[in-house]
Amino acid sequence: MKNDLKGLYNPGKYQNPITIDIQDIGMLKKALGSMFLIRKVEQQLALGKKNGLIGGPVHLGAGQEAIAVGVSQNLKKTDRVFGTHRSHSHLLALNPDPYRLFAEVLGKVTGFSKGMGGSMHLYDKPNGFYGSAPIVAGLVSLAVGAAMASKLQKKDDIGVAYIGDGAIEEGVTHESFNLAKIQKAPVLFVIENNLFASHMHISLRQPSNMISRFAVAHDIPYKLVDGNDVVAVTKASKELVDDIRVGKGPSLIELVTYRWYGHVDWRDDVDVGVDRSLDDLNNWKARDPIARLSKAMIQAGVWSVEQEQLLEKEMDEKIYSAWNMAMNDPYPSPDSTLKYVYSELSK
């Protein structure tokens, strides 16, 4: 495998506090809070799964928080966001509501998808989240179509497709890139390159570890960024989103990251071979997007250890109460299985 990602592929690099501008203090605090919430939700779900309280699979995004949080800073509620199997962060970055996420993961009627979808099928259109699905490249083309619709509707809303490095290995992704370009569809392809598809390291799947090479192939503008630097993600995606909104066609942003949990559920998956020993994992954990922002803010004098402790305490309480509430909620009614198949039944 060619290491076209160069330093971004080295977990030993990019561990220092990130570069921030204290002028952005409002945005920085919001980003920090949003990333903390996502981290703690994922930790709670890992625990719930480990303890047998969650039935279905949960694909956790701890370690990757900066991506959704950074991208979402540039999105509107009328944008059209499509996710993947690992989409808790994508949704929470648009709507920080752990209660409805917990309820959905637990299969409760109060969840984002009324308890019909679970962790892998999330929906919150009022906040721009059109849906998620675990066919890894299954929704790329849907995001392109939602973007084409925006163009036909003469709106400046954009489509957003979150996909991973594995989805690039499915043909429809390339069809979608090509269609988006030829149609000048206002869509942002967000590539979360965490170097793994399930248990398979990218070196076992592709000749290069850089996904942006496919943007070049389709003549799509792109940016390649450290996915664990929320400021860099915010700034790079803003430039691309601004261009997309004014009709310049699709863009792609590749964000290099690493997931802290294994492919699914709470385990570390340190037994999968390439690049995932306990040392590798700890090395990547030192590239923590939250700690790097927090340290930068403390160094700049706009944040303190005490403030952070308070924030964490508030967050823990919020999570605790949301989880307990969701645990006590009812399941969907028995008629739900047939009720939602069609929009309406025969008259």
Add this chain to the structure above:
Amino acid sequence: MKTKKYNYGTAILSAFEYLLEKYPEVFVIGQGLWSPWYVGNSMTDLEKKFGIERVIDTPVSESACTGAAVGASLAGMKPIVVHPRMDFMLYAMDAVVNQAAKWSHMLGGQAHPSVTIRSIINRGGEQGAQHSQALHAWFAHVPGLRVVMPSTVADARDLLIASVLCNDPVMYIDDRWLYDQEDELPPVVELDLASQKPVVSLTGSDITIVASGHSSLLAREAAQQLEIEKISVEVVDVRVLNPFYSEEIIESVKKTKNLLVVDSGWISGGFSAEVIAKVVEQLSVDCLSNPPVRIALPDAPAPTSRFLEKAYYTSTDDVVEAVKKIIGN
């Protein structure tokens, strides 16, 4: 009422024109739309009349184009995807089966992909195994996907309009062997697709033939020939295969006590089996004078040579013979 003459192809064309004129959220996407080669007379000059932004000829990307239509439908549009051969559409199965058909259900009924997928069966002409398949039974197996197979000129127009106006994903399947039919049609009345049931297209008393699409045409032709021989055939046209309503079929079989199913798909695991199963589940054994019979394609891909093709596909005479054999028992 004032009527206008159409054939099956121009009836489809008039449905496109009606929808594109009246509904700004309708657009059409698919391969071959700017070319006269692929879709007969059913889409002629639509792009000239309504613009290439709304009548989009595409790259050779069945999968992405179908998915894009599904995505656009979730954003308030009513797209029609066109696959000039059903065979080509197989690249788009994820968008159809995994996404569109399940979207409403898995998101708790909060979002509905109001997309229509028009796929064309194009048999004969020595086109062989990959330009000819009739896979409606596959799609009728998938909950959440409405499957429409118009057999008449009127249904070709009116069920296309109903499909597009329906909030659910619809697989609309037309067969090029139906295009020569002609009829006079009244002005459009918008139908509610969810209320469309099988219809008795010819009334008779000796035997019920259940069919859809081109097979319904064969059944009607056979019924006319048999009438000369004083055999009275009732034809029930299954215009919507999924969700499948069988009440009209049951009522007809109760009356005629004989059942023949004609289907353009393969016989094993096909739609003909579903029809017979529904009947025998709901009628007592002594209600039928003879065992039910089905005519469908042999379990082989379509042969290419015209000599083999002729034997492979069902003809009107095959249907006539089958009826005589059942009645003669």
